[in-house]
Amino acid sequence: MLTGNQSWVFENSPAIVSTGTVGGPFEANGAIPEAFDLLHDDLWIGERSYEKAQSILIEGAITTALKKASVKKEDVSFMLAGDLVNQLTPSSFAGRSLEIPYLGMFGACSTSMEGLAIGAFIMNGHGAKHIVSVASSHNAATEKQFRYPTEYGGQKPPTAQWTVTAAGACLLARTGEGPFVTGATLGKIVDMGISDPFNMGAAMAPAAAATIETHFKDFNRGPDDYDLIVTGDLGQIGLPICRELLKKKGYELGHDVFQDCGLMIYKESQPVLAGASGPGCSAVVTYGHLLEKMKKGELKRLLVVATGALLSPLSFQQKDSIPCIAHAVVIESTKGVSQ
Incomplete structure (x- = not known):
């Protein structure tokens, strides 16, 4: 629906x-x-x-x-x-x-x-x-x-x-013990003019904020309706930018409820600079780490907001800016859509 x-x-x-x-x-x-x-x-x-x-x-x-x-x-x-x-x-x-x-x-x-x-x-x-x-x-x-x-x-x-x-x-x-997928918000492409492929966190942050804001409005929810909201992968640069953009829209997302897959997968001692990225990052953090927490009862409702920088080697060579996208999925521990 x-x-x-x-x-x-x-x-x-x-x-x-x-x-x-x-x-x-x-x-x-x-x-x-x-x-x-x-x-x-x-x-x-x-x-x-x-x-x-x-x-x-x-x-x-x-x-x-x-x-x-x-x-x-x-x-x-x-x-x-x-x-x-x-x-x-x-x-x-x-x-x-x-x-x-x-x-x-x-x-x-x-x-x-x-x-x-x-x-x-x-x-x-x-x-x-x-x-x-x-x-x-x-x-x-x-x-x-x-x-x-x-x-x-x-x-x-x-x-x-x-x-x-x-x-x-x-x-x-169609049936099973769960967890269950109860909703999704598909994002619009957002391009703020950033063209640096070494700064994808900043490029993707506005797209993540736009999708999260839309999700809250479409579902008539807010940050308090989720045990955890995770982006993937904004890293150390993009996550605080996204948090500030949402704050300007009236949504306060604290560090306990708003986190990033790109900051979860590696240790601080590993030389990953601003954090992790790649489609595999949010996939394994969600399916291997966060869903395990849900099965243990530590999470009941999770919002995963995966972000993508839609550049290519060709677009970079042609000096284009980076279009970005974010898609959000609601995963819950119990069957049925709760409002």
């Missing part, structure tokens, strides 16, 4: 029946290694390219989620997948291997919640038996595409963020 102009209420509350999370060696040494079902000890994962290694991450996350739920891949109606590589190559190649009907998603770092929102919409309308939604990123594959190959050793400014090597998948069904 549409509420407002940009939001959906899912009356049938699709269930997240299982999840799968896979990471790399840097994530294994991070702040939440227990959030991962599988951790690889090198970036190549036995493959000849980083892009092929990323496909292995995706396949691992999906097969783990299916195994947990005792669901065969033949019983999955659709695979919704996205990443940062040109033409979604890792996702498409993983879809080729898994042989699940495939829909490619691109929202940059917002892809995790874009896929979850669309998957929940299809499931809410009884359009599938099972749906798997997955988002992934690979540090080395992303760096060589958008910036410089890691081997180049280019110096980064303190506003830069570290691309996570990870894939996070969730399996949706």
Whole structure:
């Protein structure tokens, strides 16, 4: 059901029946290694390219989620997948291997919640038996595409963020023990003229604030209606900007209720500059860390606002500014939409 102009209420509350999370060696040494079902000890994962290694991450996350739920891949109606590589190559190649009907998603770092929102919409309308939604990123594959190959050793400014090597998948069904997806707000593209690819947190913050404000209005809610609101991934630069923008709109979001996935996944001692980024970041933090808190009763209603910088190597070379987007999804511990 549409509420407002940009939001959906899912009356049938699709269930997240299982999840799968896979990471790399840097994530294994991070702040939440227990959030991962599988951790690889090198970036190549036995493959000849980083892009092929990323496909292995995706396949691992999906097969783990299916195994947990005792669901065969033949019983999955659709695979919704996205990443940062040109033409979604890792996702498409993983879809080729898994042989699940495939829909490619691109929202940059917002892809995790874009896929979850669309998957929940299809499931809410009884359009599938099972749906798997997955988002992934690979540090080395992303760096060589958008910036410089890691081997180049280019110096980064303190506003830069570290691309996570990870894939996070969730399996949706019409029924289950939950958690449950009860609503979503799809964002508009916001471009404030920032063109620096090493300062994506500042570029994405206005889009996150706009989507959160719209979500509050469409659902007639406020910050107090959530146990936790997380963005992904604004980092140290973007999160305070977003908080200040929302304050100007009349919404006070304290540090206890408003956090960022890009500041959760790594330790402060790790050299990630302004924090983490990549579609895999919000996916694994949500599916591997926050949903575990929900299962333990520590969270009842969660709002995940994944943010994406929609630049490309071509747009950067043409000196364009960075269009940004944010998509928000409501996840609750109990079935049914509560107001």
